Amino acid sequence: MNADRTAWEERSVARVVSPVRPRKLAKVPFVEMADGRLQGVVSSGSDIERVYVSSIAAGTLTYNCSTNNNRPCGGLYGDPCKHLRSLVDEAVLQYGLERVAGYLKAEVPENGSLIYSIQGGVERSQGAAVFSRFLRHLAYLELPAASGPLPELHWFPSGVS
Amino acid sequence: MLSVQVAELTGEPLKGVNEALDLVTGFDDALVNGFARLGEERAAALTALAGAMAATPVGGRLGEAAGKVAAGSVAEEHVTALAGGRTALLGAVHDALLGSLDAAIGRTRASWEEPPVTAESDNLLSGCRSWLSELAITGWRGVDHDLAAAVDQTMEALLAEPRLRRLAVLLDGLATELRASSPVAAMEKVPARRWADLWARALLLTQAGGLPPAAGEPVSGRLLPLGVDVHEHATAVQAQVHAIFEPADGGPCRLVRTSVAAMKVDTIVGTAVWRLLTGSPVLLKALANHLSLDIKDMPLLNSGDLVWHDDRAALGDLADPFATARIQLGGALAPAVPPLDRHPVRIAEPVLVEGYTVPKGEEVVFDLDGARLTVDVERLPTCGPLTPELVRGSESCIGLVRWDGGRWLLQPLAVQGTVKKKPVTAHNGDWAEGATDPKVAKAEARNGDAVAVLRERAGRLLRK
Structure with missing residues (x-):
């Protein structure tokens, strides 16, 4: 065990989760790597009330895309649809290629694009769970305000790296 | 901070601190593996922690808890007692560290008065x-x-x-x-x-x-900001302003903190976090423009925290934080620390450091005639203009003295210096009303307003 490693383990403000990079949220308001999938929500280009739920399973690289009402995406045959492409693009912006490819266990050739590695074919899955996670995510912005100091946030400094 | 003060602070290690931290490390190691699978060595670490606290009011309970857990009976009350013991031990480490910091920089601190619980x-x-x-x-x-x-x-x-x-x-x-x-x-x-x-x-x-309840005494007077410390994780952000408070009734100047916070999501990062705090426009304006604030009947907690009410504050005159730090920081009365908050991580004492050089090297270090203070450049918030380069090129710095991983660190809140022969000043709060750096503002515009986009989505989808 070297000294640096010990020092990290004995630090109270050791960084565990890297902050995500800023990106444009209009098209893909929600992306996450959770439950063994890269999943997210893509706003429909034509209907402001509609969103698509897109997901790619880690390991198998199978994918699915459906509306929030669980209707299959019309663009999904043979290859990933445009929603899945947007999902992958935005995930790479948000987390970086290395993290996303690593999570999906996808091999990306040097200077290659991750989307071409997503070739597991369509596997229907329930989009409802992802959509409800998105709603839960949005609900953070609507929580009642609280006043007073939050001393525990001293463990969570804002900063790079 | 003067050279002698830095030397005093970073000199001899404090008696007992390392020994106490070794006990904490033993406890933490037990928690890595779990109380259900302690093994002899880790059980001994818990017993050692309990033994060190034997003479304290929690000693009895702690000894019993360590014994039970070591014997394989892990009940919630025992786990809680052990957490309490670890907390008390780190509380003592906090007190020793803060005491030595106060002594080194000559800071007077109020004593704690326990509110009714x-x-x-x-x-x-x-x-x-x-x-x-x-x-x-x-x-x-x-x-x-x-x-x-x-x-x-x-x-x-x-x-x-x-x-x-x-x-x-x-x-x-x-x-x-x-x-x-x-x-x-x-x-x-x-x-x-x-x-x-x-x-x-x-x-x-x-x-x-x-x-604990957060009632506090209403106070009125003038608030002179020194700088803002930003805390952030995926779902929360807090801007904590350190300031000098001049009571209207003429009492002694006090060092206070005031915080505004909001819940957020992980994709709201960088300068966008300020948009979540727009419910406190007066405070943000004061930060962005280096103004003082006149406050009326704002609750001040025993911890030195002003509970911010934006409608009880009015913008005052221009107040350069460096001038405030030079003239008033030295004599201000520091607040007591609430018993439960006593942990080294909370130590965040504003200081002014000047007249240093920054030797070349991987770590950023302020060298004051041979006395060295390491600068924590990982703690420069992404919502403000401070960068490691600006800190390296600086000549004066308002920062928070912190302690982590066994050493003292300086977290910059504001710097003054010369870059390419031009004087430069940067404060963490400069972008509280939006980025003033054209490059950053452009990047911000390209990404659009993350908060507005998500609020629109929430408005349309959440209430269906």
Whole structure:
């Protein structure tokens, strides 16, 4: 065990989760790597009330895309649809290629694009769970305000790296 | 801070601190593997911690808890007692460290007055306690997706309750890290001190009376900001302003903090976090423009925290934080630290450092005639203009003295210096009303208003 490693383990403000990079949220308001999938929500280009739920399973690289009402995406045959492409693009912006490819266990050739590695074919899955996670995510912005100091946030400094 | 002050602070290690931290490290190691699988060595670490605290008021309970847990009987009350023992020990380390800092920089500190505490508990708190006990029994190495997510439902209810926001923000931060790290068994190394810190604090906050009331005395006077410290995790942000308070009734100047916070999501980062705090426009304007504030009947807690009410504040005159630091920081009365908050991580004492050189090297260090203070450039918030380069090129710095990983650090809040022969001044709060750097503003415009986009989506989709 070297000294640096010990020092990290004995630090109270050791960084565990890297902050995500800023990106444009209009098209893909929600992306996450959770439950063994890269999943997210893509706003429909034509209907402001509609969103698509897109997901790619880690390991198998199978994918699915459906509306929030669980209707299959019309663009999904043979290859990933445009929603899945947007999902992958935005995930790479948000987390970086290395993290996303690593999570999906996808091999990306040097200077290659991750989307071409997503070739597991369509596997229907329930989009409802992802959509409800998105709603839960949005609900953070609507929580009642609280006043007073939050001393525990001293463990969570804002900063790079 | 003068050279002699830095030398005094960073000189001889404090008596007993390392010994106390060794006991904490032993405890943290036990928590990595879980109280259910202690083994002889780790059981001995808990017994040693209890032994060191034997003469204190918690000694009896702690000894009993260590004995029971070592014997394989892990009940919630024993886990709680052990968390209390660890907390008390780190409280003592905090006191020693802060005491030596106060002595080195000649800071006078008020003594603590305990407000009346009302003890209440409810189902929500007991739900949190069960999860925390389960974590202790399992150990960090045993945490998987299911255990990390087991708190999700409790979390949702907790977040909806502003009264419990402190606990909610802490638990959500811990749960996010555990989820991202699951399965923890596959992690190369575990942030043992950090997670034990978060776990122990959470367990204490879930006790009856663990969340103290925040009433405070209404005060009026002038507030002169020194700088702003920004705290942030995936779902919360807090801007904590350090300031000098001049009471209108002519009492002594005091060092105070005031905080504004908001809940957020992980994709709201960088300068966008200020948009979540626009409910306090007066405070943000004062930060962005270096103005003083006139406050009226604002509650001041015994901890030195002003509970911010934007409608009780009015903008004052231009007040250069460097002038405030030079003239008033030295003589201001520092606040006491609430008993439960006593942990080295909370040490954040504003100081002014000038007349240093920055030797070349990987680490940024301020050298004052041979006395060296390491600068924590990982702690420069992404929502402000400070960069490691600006800090390296600086000549004066308002910063917070902090302590972590066994050493003192300086966290810059503002710097003055010369870059390419031009004088440059940068404060963490400069972009509170939007980025003033054209390059950053352009990047911001390209990404659009993250807060507005998500609020629109919430408005359309949440209420269906």
